[in-house]
Amino acid sequence: MTETTIIVGAGPAGGRCAEELLDAGYQGRIILIGDEPYEPYERRPLSKALLAGAVEPARLMLRQAEAYRIEGVDLRLREFVSRIDRANRQVLLRGGEKLDYDRLVLATGGRARRLGGKDQHVHYLRTLDDSLKLRRNLEDAEIVGIVGGGLVGLETAATITRLGCAVTVVEGSPTLIPGVASEELAGHILDLHRRCGVEVLLNCRATDFLAKEDGAQLRLSDGQTLLLDVMIVALGVQPNLELAVSAGLAVEGGGVVTDEFGRTSDPNIFAIGDITMQWHPVFQTRLRVENQASAYAQARSVATTLAGQPSPCIEIPTFETNQFGISIEITGLVPPNARMIWRGHPAVGPAIGFVLHQGRLIGAASFNSGREMRALHYLIAEGIPLNRDALANPHISLSALTGGAVALNDAPIDQPFDPLAPF
Numbered sequence: 138m139t140e141t142t143i144i145v146g147a148g149p150a151g152g153r154c155a156e157e158l159l160d161a162g163y164q165g166r167i168i169l170i171g172d173e174p175y176e177p178y179e180r181r182p183l184s185k186a187l188l189a190g191a192v193e194p195a196r197l198m199l200r201q202a203e204a205y206r207i208e209g210v211d212l213r214l215r216e217f218v219s220r221i222d223r224a225n226r227q228v229l230l231r232g233g234e235k236l237d238y239d240r241l242v243l244a245t246g247g248r249a250r251r252l253g254g255k256d257q258h259v260h261y262l263r264t265l266d267d268s269l270k271l272r273r274n275l276e277d278a279e280i281v282g283i284v285g286g287g288l289v290g291l292e293t294a295a296t297i298t299r300l301g302c303a304v305t306v307v308e309g310s311p312t313l314i315p316g317v318a319s320e321e322l323a324g325h326i327l328d329l330h331r332r333c334g335v336e337v338l339l340n341c342r343a344t345d346f347l348a349k350e351d352g353a354q355l356r357l358s359d360g361q362t363l364l365l366d367v368m369i370v371a372l373g374v375q376p377n378l379e380l381a382v383s384a385g386l387a388v389e390g391g392g393v394v395t396d397e398f399g400r401t402s403d404p405n406i407f408a409i410g411d412i413t414m415q416w417h418p419v420f421q422t423r424l425r426v427e428n429q430a431s432a433y434a435q436a437r438s439v440a441t442t443l444a445g446q447p448s449p450c451i452e453i454p455t456f457e458t459n460q461f462g463i464s465i466e467i468t469g470l471v472p473p474n475a476r477m478i479w480r481g482h483p484a485v486g487p488a489i490g491f492v493l494h495q496g497r498l499i500g501a502a503s504f505n506s507g508r509e510m511r512a513l514h515y516l517i518a519e520g521i522p523l524n525r526d527a528l529a530n531p532h533i534s535l536s537a538l539t540g541g542a543v544a545l546n547d548a549p550i551d552q553p554f555d556p557l558a559p560f
């Protein structure tokens with residue numbers, strides 16, 4: 138009898154897992170269930186190119202709905218899985234239908250954290266519909282407020298500033314991107330935004346807001362009131378853990394606990410993407426990360442494992458972001474108080490900031506230096522002993538530091554710096 142794998146959640150992780158199962162030659166039946174009306178799509182452009190009107194929704198789709206059907210994937214959109222019956226290996230759909238599985242992959246991702254109260258007049262940015270609605274409302278807007286100075290809030294600020302609006306970002310913490318970037322790195326990103334005209338208020342909270350017909354009044358903890366045409370809330374992600382919790386799977390630190398193969402505490406259930414708290418063999422700890430590269434790597438690892446060739450996920454987590462035309466990649470671990478060693482300076486051109494711990498690289502941030510990412514990943518994964526002088530010296534290639542294991546990258550340097558260039 139053919140076995141069945143059900144993937145719950147048709148976001149980037151779930152969609153990519155179905156593709157990887159096909160690529161790995163998986164012989165079983167694949168059912169991909171998502172509650173959104175769209176086939177799996179990338180969320181990255183929602184705060185950038187799609188919001189700016191530089192691309193249209195069709196470009197975001199991993200593949201067209203028809204292509205899944207042609208390849209034998211049973212893609213079920215607008216369907217919500219409300220319960221897992223582990224004893225009978227079944228999932229229950231909201232409409233009452235029950236589906237049997239042999240293996241289950243949870244890829245339920247997250248939803249935007251909300252302000253609470255009557256917030257129907259404010260914008261959030263998690264789905265394609267959110268981004269399209271915001272894009273429409275920005276057409277007549279001049280003054281925009283963004284509550285939350287994380288990566289999505291900052292990308293959105295950069296996009297909207299370049300569309301010609303005056304943007305204020307309100308962040309409750311003393312630094313931007315708390316929890317992802319070190320204070321030093323966040324300082325460089327703060328400089329970039331201020332240089333490009335974004336007003337950034339740190340240590341400042343939104344205490345109240347009044348939605349009006351033509352905008353919103355936002356009251357702040359420093360006593361100011363902002364009159365806004367558009368208000369956006371970017372307070373991070375609330376992981377969709379309800380299914381896993383009600384099924385009794387192990388959950389820790391806001392994520393479903395998995396081993397390096399994506400296996401949860403039930404050997405027939407796997408988890409991938411933003412909901413996971415996955416064991417990382419390189420860092421010897423469990424990590425919960427929210428980025429597309431990790432979601433795709435976990436999808437690949439689970440798919441090959443299900444297809445009979447178990448392969449652990451050893452991807453070094455990397456968040457790639459683009460702000461004011463500058464490509465920034467934050468990889469590995471960059472703890473809040475890390476003192477970074479710089480090669481180049483982020484304000485003037487391509488630069489890399491390294492985080493050394495006990496003579497080994499554990500993390501880095503690159504500004505328009507994405508071509509060095511393979512070497513950085515190698516140095517982190519292999520734990521090569523390094524010293525500060527060699528890292529800071531632009532005349533010593535990162536390839537040389539890998540001992541030639543990663544080829545010298547002679548690709549042209551990523552674009553010159555021009556943060557105010559048009560899209």
Ligand SMILES: Cc1cc2nc3c(=O)[nH]c(=O)nc-3n(C[C@H](O)[C@H](O)[C@H](O)COP(=O)(O)OP(=O)(O)OC[C@H]3O[C@@H](n4cnc5c(N)ncnc54)[C@H](O)[C@@H]3O)c2cc1C
Pocket residue numbers: 145146147148149150151170171172173179180181182183184216217218219244245246247248262263264289377380409410411412427428429430432455456457458459
């Ligand atoms: C605006 C924005 C910009 C971003 N930019 C970047 C970037 O530049 N670089 C980067 O690396 N990452 C970026 N990210 C993060 C990246 O998009 C996420 O890491 C990625 O979407 C995670 O994929 P996922 O499939 O795990 O979860 P999700 O994308 O959240 O997808 C999960 C899907 O499952 C559905 N679902 C949940 N529960 C159920 C259920 N019970 N039944 C059926 N369906 C269900 C959800 O509705 C959703 O469609 C960005 C995210 C956003 C929102």
